[in-house]
Amino acid sequence: MTKEEVIKEYRLREILEAARRVMARYGMQGTTVDRVAEEAKVAKGTIYLYFDTKDELVNTAVIEGLREMTAEVLASDDPSMPPLDRIRKLILAHFRMLASNQDFLKTLIIGNSLDIELESQHGREFMRVYAAHVDFVASVLQDAIDHGAIRRIDPQFAAFMLGEMLTGSLRRRLLKLASSPLESDAEAVVELFLKGIATIPCD
Amino acid sequence: MTKEEVIKEYRLREILEAARRVMARYGMQGTTVDRVAEEAKVAKGTIYLYFDTKDELVNTAVIEGLREMTAEVLASDDPSMPPLDRIRKLILAHFRMLASNQDFLKTLIIGNSLDIELESQHGREFMRVYAAHVDFVASVLQDAIDHGAIRRIDPQFAAFMLGEMLTGSLRRRLLKLASSPLESDAEAVVELFLKGIATIPCD
């Protein structure tokens, strides 16, 4: 990589991070190119040297953010652990990730959210990253099924629902329907996901 | 109610329904006052006889929609049923409601969503309706706990998570991560919510 490419890469990151900060602060509606430029300490025109349209800027920022977050969770996985412990650890890793990206996720999870058209280039890219993560979680569940650690459930379905519970936990905080720190939900989600609400304890 | 009031009420409904149709078709971003006026077959100015701002129009349309949907579910409840059957029926009622409001909910659940500021008048109103519904579901769960039909779990937490699984089911369809009809998820959610993924069946 040449020196220029390094600088270009650096600028790109700066702008994308600025965009995410602006989204977190002003919401999707309030995210203007002017604000991103100000936040990134570059002129408006500079942004258009790196992105063709505002849409491309915003969507790229979101997709990159998603990519980084899923990578973080993936990195914490340890396939050699006993299946149930591995699932528990996976859930905790998700919670850590959610907690440290609250501000950014707020824009995606409540209120003014994304405007990606599913059938567009960006929409497909977004779904690729998202689906890959669900697939990964599903594979962990499949592994647990193969080991007889959990019952035979559709792993894709369960993985998706787990994801909904996780983002749901964050949403509940952000909507002020719960006030204790996010982390304290982790065990409750583990319990609910593993055992449901049924009476008889199933260990 | 006088004749004029009836007409006013009718116009109001027309405009709000038009607004929801436009939201469903064009998304939040693409919902303009011009489009709503065209859809409602009134002049742009007429809208401003009923609403002070576009924000009020949109937020009122959303809140009314939410109110109608939650009322629908509430109406289907039968407190005299055995607790577990009651919960199952409640979940199925939610699925029916979700299925018949897919187009409108799409705008709230994926992509271009709501822009209600939580600390505003509309935000509080929205949260009131939403929280009331969660409270209702929680009360059904509390009832089941009192009857010893399910284990002692925080009913508010469980009610919220159930809601997340339900909207999650719809989201999964809308994101094309599942293709079978929405209704077929109903049983899977009942199962997962009641029993979790644990190995030992708990009936």
Add this chain to the structure above:
DNA sequence: CAGTCAAATGAACGTACAGTCAGTTTAGCC
């Protein structure tokens, strides 16, 4: 039918903001 008035209309206005581009700065090179 003329007169009254609230309801409705849609052309016009103002503004916010995405996108452009002529001019300026910076960096590399001889």
Add this chain to the structure above:
DNA sequence: GGCTAAACTGACTGTACGTTCATTTGACTG
């Protein structure tokens, strides 16, 4: 230092859209 090209700037442009208001419509009254 002078030359060149690329990077950067920010004032400017065009437009989409929320909001206003002078005018028109039509229902009702006497």
